[in-house]
Amino acid sequence: MERWDRVGSWAAYGAAWALTPYALVKVSWVVLAILGAAPIGAGFDLLGWVLLNLVTIGMAALGIVLALALVRPWGMRIPGRPLAFCAWTGAGFLVSVLPYFVLSAVLRLPSAPGEPGGGGEPAMPGWEAVLIQCSFVGTGVGLAVALPAYARRRRPELFAGRVGDGAARTGVAWPAVVGAVIGAVWLYWALGGSWGIDHAARWNGDGYLLMGLGALWALVGSAAVWTLERARPVRLPRWLPLALGWLGSGSLFAWSAWKLALTVFVALAEPADALPPENLAVAGVLHCAAVLAGAGMARRLVRSRTAVA
Structure with missing residues (x-):
């Protein structure tokens, strides 16, 4: 396996692993909210909060499957266009927020409403916030590297020379x-x-x-x-x-x-x-x-x- 393929494989597996803590945190929010052991987000009732987090859990699961498709052999049998479109848009969303997480932490900028860590989320322990941010950063970096490597395997003539x-x-x-x-x-x-x-x-x-x-x-x-x-x-x-x-x-x-x-x-x-x-x-x-x-x-x-x- 060439060096670029090895790097792409590590990146794809890393992206899948990085999303796992985010999914687990969201599952815990749903379970604890139903049991009444944790607060729900501002502006939500219980049903709305559970539905919102179930959607994000589904998105995380889809992201994990997508990352694995970029490295596992069965990913080469999936039609290239829909897979590439999902990875392209996913990486496009995340590459812009990677420097934001780093710079906002260094500069201590407040989060905008609607951004991760911003309005609508309940107060959370610091370790949960760190896990969520690491999930976004790790997934973004992984997809940003794994997507070109996957495209190179499917269309090597585009990358040659x-x-x-x-x-x-x-x-x-x-x-x-x-x-x-x-x-x-x-x-x-x-x-x-x-x-x-x-x-x-x-x-x-x-x-x-x-x-x-x-x-x-x-x-x-x-x-x-x-x-x-x-x-x-x-x-x-x-x-x-x-x-x-x-x-x-x-x-x-x-x-x-x-x-x-x-x-x-x-x-x-x-x-x-x-x-x-x-x-x-x-x-x-x-x-x-x-x-x-x-x-x-x-x-x-x-x-x-x-x-x-």
């Missing part, structure tokens, strides 16, 4: 351009820009940090796709921009798809306590564009070819 081995495409790589523009706008907001912001008072430290990390992955993914499209620099190993392109496009697609649904809900329901800092129309347009750009970038990566003799 160097960037300059293929012919440059003509025309504009529109997903990369759109992704770069979106990343630039998010970076502008993360640095304190006010255009397109209606409720600046709702920004806090973790909001700026998460926005900046989303901008970073949008720019990284766009640069990776542009590099492959233009076949420059010629000596760069092809696997590097492919891996970064997968993660960047997945982050664009996954986060903006979720935020688009949330933006539509806020626009229709108009809850006063859930208004985002951004203007809803501007945010909606950006998230629509980001979903299309992320999907377009992934399509270009899948269709890329090498011309190695």
Whole structure:
């Protein structure tokens, strides 16, 4: 087994193991809440709290199966597209929050409502919070490494050689351009820009940090796709921009798809306590564009070819 395959295997098993403590913590919350031995989250009744955690337990189980599919032989017999889509979106969600957990702990930033550790969760012992954060970090790192390794096994021709081995495409790589523009706008907001912001008072430290990390992955993914499209620099190993392109496009697609649904809900329901800092129309347009750009970038990566003799 080649070194890259070994690393991918360790990463996939690590991602599966990392999610196990999270699932066990959630199971304990359900059992203890039913027995009346633990509090339920703010704003929930018992039924709603149990259903919410059963959903997250199911998601954790799906994540464990997904991680194992990236390394076990039976994973090669599963249709590649649905498996790759699930891993792509899962890794896209998690790669943005990995630096957030580290930096927020170092900088002691408060968690935003709706983020892990934020509003809606009951007070928990410190060891539970550490287990949950380690689960997210471990799963994110594992999927970020295991997904390119799995894709390399299924489509080795995409990863072979160097960037300059293929012919440059003509025309504009529109997903990369759109992704770069979106990343630039998010970076502008993360640095304190006010255009397109209606409720600046709702920004806090973790909001700026998460926005900046989303901008970073949008720019990284766009640069990776542009590099492959233009076949420059010629000596760069092809696997590097492919891996970064997968993660960047997945982050664009996954986060903006979720935020688009949330933006539509806020626009229709108009809850006063859930208004985002951004203007809803501007945010909606950006998230629509980001979903299309992320999907377009992934399509270009899948269709890329090498011309190695």
